[in-house]
Amino acid sequence: MAVKVALHPVAQAYADSHAIDLPDDLPLRSQPHAEDHFQLVVADGLALQPLQLGKVNPLKVDFVAxxxxxxxxxxxxxxxxxxxxxxxxxxxxxxxxxxxxxxxxxxxxxxxxxxxxxxxxxxxxxxxxxxxxxxxxxxxxxxxxxxxxxxxxxxxxxxxxxxxxxxxxxxxxxxxxxxxxxxxxxxxxxxxxxxxxxxxxxxxxxxxxxxxxxxxxxxxxxxxxxxxxxxxxxxxxxxxxxxxxxxxxxxxxxxxxxxxxx
The missing domain is CATH 3.40.50.150 (Vaccinia Virus protein VP39)
Incomplete structure (x- = not known):
């Protein structure tokens, strides 16, 4: 089964304003669907929130801290x-x-x-x-x-x-x-x-x-x-x-x- 990543509208706006390249085929939705594995969100930067791994923090790249x-x-x-x-x-x-x-x-x-x-x-x-x-x-x-x-x-x-x-x-x-x-x-x-x-x-x-x-x-x-x-x-x-x-x-x-x- 292909991994399904949803895109939160706030993350879409963030990516647009920061010239970040996102895939064109990510479904845009405020609330993820049950079949979604991840959702791109904004959490002190662009972050990937796992949806099927229990309560875990979003994943992001941090070179500062x-x-x-x-x-x-x-x-x-x-x-x-x-x-x-x-x-x-x-x-x-x-x-x-x-x-x-x-x-x-x-x-x-x-x-x-x-x-x-x-x-x-x-x-x-x-x-x-x-x-x-x-x-x-x-x-x-x-x-x-x-x-x-x-x-x-x-x-x-x-x-x-x-x-x-x-x-x-x-x-x-x-x-x-x-x-x-x-x-x-x-x-x-x-x-x-x-x-x-x-x-x-x-x-x-x-x-x-x-x-x-x-x-x-x-x-x-x-x-x-x-x-x-x-x-x-x-x-x-x-x-x-x-x-x-x-x-x-x-x-x-x-x-x-x-x-x-x-």
Whole structure:
């Protein structure tokens, strides 16, 4: 069954006034119907309210406060696994193409650590949430936050299609396919339950890896569940493993400095 997202009229007006791109086919209604899974609303910004997951808070992208603000201050710098996997512990002047931007969390951390990050998101609702998160963050008075945002760019679509006719300038391609549902009793955090229910599991991670390996990038990084098989059954150059996930690193050639303008 396709996931059904309704649009509240206030959210429609908000998106129009903030130049946020919304899908044209979202049903507009003040009260959601019983078959709706989500509704786009306004809750200190554009937010996605789950309707069939019990009492949970709406999901939105927040680069100013919350978990990302904490991670910016106390996240461990370039010694974080995602940073080391991308090579930022060796070279800060990197351009990274995040092919599965999602809620922008890893992209934000990489940009905070000095990389230029081009985020690609193909789900139109998630793309709209990212647009709004960036919009609200750019109106913050935090100068450090503005420097981070200046290194982030958002594109809508799929990386193989976007870069079919133009050269890839990023040295690193980052892939974080949606993990399959957990089979154990432990549940993912509520916000990621909402995100997973909206987007579903990616079924083209292997195709995306095949494209990335042939893209001309110097390095490809794939985020995987810790015990999951490698995509394409292709062993990486090395791996960085944590408690729940790991990073498969395909080092294709030496990383060299270049302009980080996105």
């Amino acid at each position: 919350g978990a990302l603000a904490h991670r910016r201050l106390y996240g461990g710098g370039v010694q974080q696994d995602v940073a080391k996997a991308c090579g930022l512990h060796q070279l800060r002047e990197l351009h990274i193409l995040d092919t599965t931007a999602g809620l922008g969390r890893d992209a934000f951390v990489l940009a905070f650590l000095g990389a230029a990050v081009t985020m690609v998101e193909r789900h139109p609702v998630v793309h709209a949430l990212l647009q709004d998160g960036i919009y609200r963050a750019t109106h913050s008075e935090d100068a450090d936050l503005q420097r981070i945002l200046s290194r982030m760019q958002l594109q809508f679509g799929s990386a193989p299609e976007l870069y079919r006719t133009k050269p890839l300038v990023a040295q690193v391609v980052y892939i974080d396919p949606m993990f399959p549902p957990r089979t154990k009793a432990a549940k993912v955090k509520v916000d990621m339950q909402s995100f997973h229910a909206l987007v579903g599991a990616d079924d083209d991670g292997s195709a995306l890896l095949a494209w990335a390996l042939a893209s001309g990038a110097s390095r490809v990084v794939v985020k995987r569940p810790r015990l999951a098989p490698c995509l394409l059954d292709q062993e990486p150059s090395h791996q960085l493993s944590g408690k729940a996930n790991r990073f498969d690193v395909y080092a294709l050639r030496k990383l060299t400095a270049q302009s980080t303008a996105v």
